[in-house]
Amino acid sequence: MYIRYLPDDHATHSVGEKLAQLAVAPLRIYLSGPLGAGKTALVRAFLRAMGVQGAIKSPSYALVEPYNLSNFSVYHFDFYRFFDQNEWEESGFRDYFEENAVCLVEWPEKAGGLLPTADLEIELAYQFEPSPRGDSVNRTESAGRRIEIRALSDKGQTLVDQLNEQQ
Ligand SMILES: Nc1ncnc2c1ncn2[C@@H]1O[C@H](COP(=O)(O)OP(=O)(O)OP(=O)(O)O)[C@@H](O)[C@H]1O
Ligand SMILES: [Mg+2]
Secondary structure: OEEEEEOOHHHHHHHHHHHHHHOOOOEEEEEEOOOOOOHHHHHHHHHHHOOOOOOOOOOOOOOEEEEEOOOOEEEEEEHHHOOOHHHHHHHOHHHHHHOOEEEEEEOHHHHOOOOOOOOEEEEEEEEOOEOOOOOOEOOOOOOEEEEEEEEOOHHHHHHHHHHHHHO
């Protein structure tokens, strides 16, 4: 497990960049957490660090944005608006997950049990800065985020170990 307090935007970006440095396809990374927690922010930093230039759109009704990079493809999914399981069959998404690709998925829980198991599960939550005594929190400051990255495969575990070794 990799757990950090992310005080600002910058800290979120830095986790996305570190993951991009370590990521090799095939890899599945699922991101959970409430609206505005920073899932897209992290994915954007990941894609930038992978060399994606220009505007990085958030997947909306199309549910997926593909990026064909030099060595492999990266698919950014957002299943927030995914309600119809028939859509899964019709969309061909299953094939995306079987490709030699990196799949980054926001709102995986909305796709029910359709998705294959992740290598990494990332959980982002709103959190106020922990006080040095570990009890009260300073609610006059705006919230940062807490990130938890869990490995669900050997490959994921290697990535988590590498992240933890970095600092
Ligand atoms: N560590 C942080 N501390 C404070 N603010 C942050 C931090 N990381 C990101 N943010 C801000 O939080 C917001 C995150 O928005 P983002 O669109 O990434 O959320 P999301 O989790 O993708 O939401 P949605 O479920 O709607 O897709 C942005 O405004 C970003 O600047
Ligand atoms: Mg988002």
